[in-house]
Amino acid sequence: MDTTQFLKGVLDLAVLAVVEDADGYGYDIVRRLREAGLEDVGDASVYGTLRRLFAAGALSSYVVPSDEGPHRKYYGVNDRGRELLKDMTEQWKGFAEALDRLIDHREAA
C-alpha cells in the first residue's frame, strides 16, 4: 500500500534515526531509508527534511571533497538533534502502542 501519508508524519524521526546511526549525505540517506523498509519515501521529501532539520539546528553539516564524483554535503546529528530524536521516539512509541492496542483489540473481537 501507499505509505506516503504515514511517512509525512514520521519523516523527521526516521531521518534523525538514520543520521544518528551514521553521518550521511542526502542521497545516501534516501537509500538507507529505503533499505530500512520505507520504500515509498520521496527523494525531495528527504532533501527538504534535511534542509529543515539543519535550519532548525538539529543537524550539523560539512562538505567532503571527492576526487571522482561531486563534493558531498554530509549531515550529522548534534546535541539538539539527539534531544529531538529522544522526544520524538518516546512520542512515537506511545502513539504506536496505542494504535497497536486498538487494532489488536478489533482483530481479537
Add this chain to the structure above:
Amino acid sequence: MSATTTALATITPAAEAYVVAVAAALAGVPEAERQDLLDDLADHLAELAAEDGEPLAVRLGAPEAYAAELVASAGIDVGPPGPTVVVPLWQRGVESVGRHLSSERADAVRAFLPELRPGWWVLRGWCAMAILAVMATPDEREVFPLPEVFGNPVLSIVALGAACTASVRLGRRRGWANAVATALGVLGLVVAVVAGGDRTEYVYETGDGYGYGFLTAPDGRVIDNIWPYDGAGNPLDGVLLFDQEGVPIDLGGDPGSSQVPVAGLFPKQQSTYEYDPVTGLERAVPVAPPTVSIPQLPSGTASDTTTTTTLAPGS
C-alpha cells in the same frame, strides 16, 4: 554556493532541464532558500547520474511535483505557484486591494485628502452657479467656464465670486448647511458634465450641403471630397476632375460658398464649425488634408508633367 556549478558540470542536459523546471516552479520561494534547495537538487541529480536508470521524470516525478514536495518538507511558508493551492481571482483581487489600502502610500494619500477640501469648496460654489445658469436659461447661455446667470459677464463673475466665498465659509463651519451645500455641489457637477457632453461638433459643407453622396466607395462609405496628391506625397490644390465623358465630376455640394462654384474642382473647401468658448460664437476651421500613405510608384510614371490627357476608352 559553488556546489551548483561543480555538480551541474557533471550532469546531463536532461538533468539540467530538470533543474531549470524545478527552479521555475520554486519562483515563489525567497531567493536564499531557493538557491539552497537548487544546490541540493544539483547534488541529488549528480548522484542519480551515477546510476543508469529511468528518465528523471519517472524516477523523481514531474519537476513541479518535486518542487512542491521539497518546499512542503522543508517547511518553507511561501509555496511555489503550484496547482495545489488555487486562490480564486476575485479573492486575490480583494487581498491585493486590502494590501494597498493598508500600505504606507495609502496612508499618505488619506492624510493628503483633507488638504484638498478648500479646492472642493470653491468648485462647489461654481457648481451652484452652474445649476442656476442651467435653470435660468437652459439652452442659450454658457455654463463653462463662466456660468452666465445674469446674461452679463461682469455680474456673473461677481455672483460666482460670492458663491465661492459663501461655499468656503460654509465648509469651514461644517454645519448642516455645509452638508446641503455638498449635496448641491455634487448635483451641480453632474449637471455640468451632462451639459458639457451635449455640446457636439458638427461637420458640414460650406454651401448648400444638400444632395451630396452621389459617389460611394465599394464599402459603402460616402465619398464627399477628393484629396489629390502628387507622387512625392505633396497635396495638390485646384485639381480639375472629369469623368469618362469629359463631364466635371460633381459630388454634390458647392466647392466653397465664398467663391464662384467651379464644377469638378478638388479638393473641395470644407470647414468644421467649432464653438468658441471665449466669444461664444461659432468659428469655421478649415478641414486639413487627411494623412495618407503614398505608395511607391512604378518607374516611368509621370507625376508632374502633362496637363492634357487623352482618356482611354471606358473599360
